[in-house]
Amino acid sequence: MTGSKQNLVEKILYHVEKPGRYVGGEHNQIVKDWKTVSTKWCLIFPDIYDIGQTNLGLSMLYQILNADENILAERSFAPWVDMEGELRKNEIGLFSLESKKPLYDFDILGFTLPYESIYTNVLNILDLANIPMLSSQRTESDPLVIGGGQACFNPEPIADFFDAFVIGEGEEVILEISAAYTVWKQARLSRNDLLTALTEIDGVYVPSLYSVNYNPDGTIGDVTPTSPNVPEKVTKRIVSVLPSHPTKFLVPNVEIVHDRMSVEIMRGCTRGCRFCHAGMVNRPVRQRDVSDIIPVIQEAVDATGYDEVGLLSLSSSDHTQILDLTQQVYDCFHDQKLAFSLPSLRIESFSLDLMDELKELKPGGGFTLAPEAATERMRAVINKPLDDDDFYNTVTKIFEKGWRSLKLYYMIGLPTETMEDVEAILEAGIRVQQIGKRLIGKSVKIHLGIATLIPKPHTPFQWLQVERPEPIQEKLDFLKTGTRKAGIKMSYNIPDSTLLESWLSRGDRRLNRVILHAWQNGAKFDAWGERDNLQIWRNAFSEADIDPDFYSYRQRDLEEILPWDHIDIGVNKQFLKRDYNWSLQGRTRIDCRETCFMCGILDTFGNDRPSDGFGYWGCP
Amino acid sequence: MNDTPIRYRMKYSKTGNLRFIGHLDTQVMFERALRRTRLPLRYTQGFNKRIRLNLASALPLGFISRAEMLDFWLNDPVGEQIILQMLENALPAEIHVLEVNQTDNSLPSLQGSLVSSEYQITLPANIAGKLFEQKLDQLLAQPEVSVTRRNKIIDYKPLILEYEFRKDSSDNSVVYFKLSSSPAGNARPDDILELLGIDPADCVIERTKLNFSTVEK
Numbered sequence: 001m002t003g004s005k006q007n008l009v010e011k012i013l014y015h016v017e018k019p020g021r022y023v024g025g026e027h028n029q030i031v032k033d034w035k036t037v038s039t040k041w042c043l044i045f046p047d048i049y050d051i052g053q054t055n056l057g058l059s060m061l062y063q064i065l066n067a068d069e070n071i072l073a074e075r076s077f078a079p080w081v082d083m084e085g086e087l088r089k090n091e092i093g094l095f096s097l098e099s100k101k102p103l104y105d106f107d108i109l110g111f112t113l114p115y116e117s118i119y120t121n122v123l124n125i126l127d128l129a130n131i132p133m134l135s136s137q138r139t140e141s142d143p144l145v146i147g148g149g150q151a152c153f154n155p156e157p158i159a160d161f162f163d164a165f166v167i168g169e170g171e172e173v174i175l176e177i178s179a180a181y182t183v184w185k186q187a188r189l190s191r192n193d194l195l196t197a198l199t200e201i202d203g204v205y206v207p208s209l210y211s212v213n214y215n216p217d218g219t220i221g222d223v224t225p226t227s228p229n230v231p232e233k234v235t236k237r238i239v240s241v242l243p244s245h246p247t248k249f250l251v252p253n254v255e256i257v258h259d260r261m262s263v264e265i266m267r268g269c270t271r272g273c274r275f276c277h278a279g280m281v282n283r284p285v286r287q288r289d290v291s292d293i294i295p296v297i298q299e300a301v302d303a304t305g306y307d308e309v310g311l312l313s314l315s316s317s318d319h320t321q322i323l324d325l326t327q328q329v330y331d332c333f334h335d336q337k338l339a340f341s342l343p344s345l346r347i348e349s350f351s352l353d354l355m356d357e358l359k360e361l362k363p364g365g366g367f368t369l370a371p372e373a374a375t376e377r378m379r380a381v382i383n384k385p386l387d388d389d390d391f392y393n394t395v396t397k398i399f400e401k402g403w404r405s406l407k408l409y410y411m412i413g414l415p416t417e418t419m420e421d422v423e424a425i426l427e428a429g430i431r432v433q434q435i436g437k438r439l440i441g442k443s444v445k446i447h448l449g450i451a452t453l454i455p456k457p458h459t460p461f462q463w464l465q466v467e468r469p470e471p472i473q474e475k476l477d478f479l480k481t482g483t484r485k486a487g488i489k490m491s492y493n494i495p496d497s498t499l500l501e502s503w504l505s506r507g508d509r510r511l512n513r514v515i516l517h518a519w520q521n522g523a524k525f526d527a528w529g530e531r532d533n534l535q536i537w538r539n540a541f542s543e544a545d546i547d548p549d550f551y552s553y554r555q556r557d558l559e560e561i562l563p564w565d566h567i568d569i570g571v572n573k574q575f576l577k578r579d580y581n582w583s584l585q586g587r588t589r590i591d592c593r594e595t596c597f598m599c600g601i602l603d604t605f606g607n608d609r610p611s612d613g614f615g616y617w618g619c620p
Numbered sequence: 621m622n623d624t625p626i627r628y629r630m631k632y633s634k635t636g637n638l639r640f641i642g643h644l645d646t647q648v649m650f651e652r653a654l655r656r657t658r659l660p661l662r663y664t665q666g667f668n669k670r671i672r673l674n675l676a677s678a679l680p681l682g683f684i685s686r687a688e689m690l691d692f693w694l695n696d697p698v699g700e701q702i703i704l705q706m707l708e709n710a711l712p713a714e715i716h717v718l719e720v721n722q723t724d725n726s727l728p729s730l731q732g733s734l735v736s737s738e739y740q741i742t743l744p745a746n747i748a749g750k751l752f753e754q755k756l757d758q759l760l761a762q763p764e765v766s767v768t769r770r771n772k773i774i775d776y777k778p779l780i781l782e783y784e785f786r787k788d789s790s791d792n793s794v795v796y797f798k799l800s801s802s803p804a805g806n807a808r809p810d811d812i813l814e815l816l817g818i819d820p821a822d823c824v825i826e827r828t829k830l831n832f833s834t835v836e837k
Contacts, residue, residue, distance in 0.1 A: 013640050014682050014821035020645060023637035027653070027712055251652055253641045253712070305652030305710070337669055 001100045005092055012086040020254035021049035022083060024097030027251040028303060031098045032072040039178050041065055041073040042096050042106040046121035047527065049077040053250065054258040056312065057149065058112050061170055063246040071178055074098035078121045079128070087128060094128040103129035106143050108181060113149040116504035117497070117527035119158050123519040126161070135163045135208055140191050144181060153281050154457040154564040157504055157511035159207035164198050167567055168236030171243050173203045199230045203237025205567065212509050218550055220508060220561040235568040240608035242267060242286050247299040260308035261300050265293055265325065269314035270593045270618040274383045274583050275411065277456040278314055281569045283601045285618030290321045294328055301338065308339045317346040317354065326357035347371060347386055347394050352401060366405035366445070367398050374410060374424035380586040381416055392435065399436050405445035406432060412475045413453040413467035415583065422475045426482040433488060448483060450476065450492040454502045457564045458571065460579035463556040466502045469495045496534040500526060502552040508563035513544040572600035593618045625662040625672065625693035628703060629723040633686045634679060636714035643678035654692060656710040659703065662693035676730035676830055677737065677801060680808060682820065685827035689730050691723065730832070736781055737801040738829040739809045742792050744822040749793030753785050755816050767811045779807035
């Protein structure tokens with residue numbers, strides 16, 4: 001940025017909310033000399049700093065890229081609407097936090113896409129950065145625009161805006177992309193040569209090199225590579241052993257959401273809950289050894305000064321050394337006044353033993369359980385089996401141990417659901433409240449969190465339709481009335497955001513036009529739910545002449561080619577179909593650490609499986 | 621652990637982009653930096669233990685300073701120069717630790733003894749110093765100088781203790797203010813600029829000194 005622009009930005013900062021979001025300068029920020037590196041990345045989280053800076057994936061990639069002396073990686077985030085207005089009014093392009101360089105000066109822009117409602121922000125950022133929005137419009141002098149993250153397991157709805165996607169885990173592939181880019185830049189070849197070179201890297205998907213044909217009924221006829229060397233399917237990338245954990249986290253200077261450091265103790269989950277996208281796409285299970293985790297926590301605390309640590313995994317209780325871990329965490333850190341959180345505990349008394357270890361380190365707080373469904377029948381359908389007796393025993397013990405507040409997560413809109421299943425949610429809440437009142441007294445706090453099922457790609461529920469708004473509203477109203485009467489707090493996803501998320505997550509390439517129209521009509525920050533965006537989206541669908549119900553309210557045929565079928569998560573479609581049928585029969589599947597159900601992971605990645613040491617996968 | 625905590629008083633500067641970090645965030649920044657030093661920090665007693673730390677005065681967003689003060693307490697004595705160096709290493713580059721002095725526990729709090737603050741304001745090049753001077757003199761010649769803050773009208777006239785005009789080495793016009801900062805009345809220099817129709821964002825506002833009622837080192 002030129003000096004006068006820099007002055008202008010500083011002046012603007014006086015007039016926007018929370019200007020500390022835009023200035024960088026945090027402890028552990030890495031600023032490199034642009035002249036000493038060959039490849040310059042800007043890692044972008046397309047939501048505001050307050051939401052994005054805490055993202056562990058982004059922190060990992062930032063440290064991995066910057067560890068290479070030939071690479072620099074800086075950061076950028078979506079400006080909030082007030083800052084966006086100032087940037088546009090003053091014709092200042094979006095810039096990076098470290099060196100304040102405009103985004104178009106970078107070689108590669110890497111967008112983190114953890115959820116779908118962030119897509120319009122990507123378009124807004126490209127526009128604010130004066131970078132052509134469509135991959136087809138970009139030339140050799142524009143940055144390469146890459147996306148990665150949990151939403152990218154169905155990249156089709158945003159395929160036109162990205163040059164390439166990383167499917168799966170980024171730790172290794174990001175350096176391979178960087179190397180391929182450097183070779184291409186030195187050889188001064190065409191942009192098409194670069195895109196072709198990227199397809200040779202495992203886990204990289206270049207959407208422009210595939211053509212999609214549709215059947216007369218609107219379903220997909222075929223997805224075909226347009227060039228002979230491009231693979232028909234792109235298999236996700238994994239790291240066979242979790243690489244060493246980063247510790248030099250940036251320490252934000254302004255308060256952000258989840259203002260603590262996170263340490264990943266395990267990746268993947270073997271439980272096989274049928275609604276769970278993360279459980280399907282992040283296989284196989286890989287865990288970190290306690291003897292690695294403890295020094296990582298200490299190093300990170302020393303490097304950051306944080307007083308709160310989140311131990312992250314999809315299912316903490318399933319880490320094979322979890323009790324040892326919580327005991328060692330207590331022994332090593334109770335003098336350091338650190339608070340720990342351990343999310344995603346299973347509903348069993350063992351979880352209480354774990355929390356007992358940590359409780360002294362984090363006084364107060366509540367306990368959270370996620371039964372997801374309130375009848376044993378429905379829990380069999382979603383494959384999250386749990387005896388009612390076990391549930392109430394655990395709840396009883398939680399109160400006996402002195403916890404005063406309990407949050408329970410449930411889902412509605414599940415397949416085969418009847419009003420009886422919904423009534424059971426309220427009954428469960430009331431019964432839990434009664435147990436709490438008996439053991440704790442009137443001050444006990446019960447909170448029900450109600451989510452609506454969005455059948456996600458790559459899960460056994462992917463063929464299902466989203467339940468229509470009328471019955472969803474009826475169920476929500478029933479629960480709202482009942483909880484209000486009982487004095488139970490309830491929160492829920494508003495049906496509008498559920499619908500939008502279903503379109504964006506389950507869509508095909510035709511959604512690109514819709515997203516573009518929606519952005520042009522002012523949609524952004526769709527994840528915030530505060531802005532009345534759904535009408536904009538409905539208008540965008542009609543401008544693009546596409547029926548949104550096709551994506552949300554249509555039960556898909558088991559033989560249909562799904563928009564994401566050419567993205568291979570290592571779990572095969574046959575397995576998902578079988579599991580879907582079992583679901584309808586109410587047939588459960590035990591934890592696959594006990595019996596292999598041949599989901600496909602070992603067929604796909606078995607050769608990379610470490611033969612010894614702690615890096616073992618959960619697979620038998 | 622020593623039963624009696626040892627009080628240290630630190631003077632620091634805050635410049636550059638850190639002027640956009642507000643008061644509460646600055647406090648958290650110091651807490652984390654102190655933890656990074658691994659000094660034997662004193663924590664508050666009670667349910668939620670926090671580092672014992674007191675900042676003298678909130679520096680408004682956008683201001684730089686060469687005169688901020690804070691007190692913190694350790695369980696055991698550590699050399700002042702060692703603390704200074706450790707904090708300097710642990711803090712972001714745009715904060716400099718200027719002094720660390722062991723301080724008597726019996727002294728009143730910084731916040732409670734703050735009386736006035738001094739500021740130096742560099743006006744933008746397009747503002748003629750002479751004209752500004754005249755406008756300010758006119759303003760202060762009136763019987764009352766009303767400033768509305770949070771729906772309350774405050775008379776700034778008794779709060780402006782001293783002012784003076786200078787030129788800096790690059791021939792920019794500089795205004796010096798000494799303003800009351802006591803619980804009885806707390807004046808901000810940017811409010812005065814706005815009364816004169818100048819956008820504070822166009823100026824560089826630096827706090828140069830904090831004055832306390834007790835004798836300071």
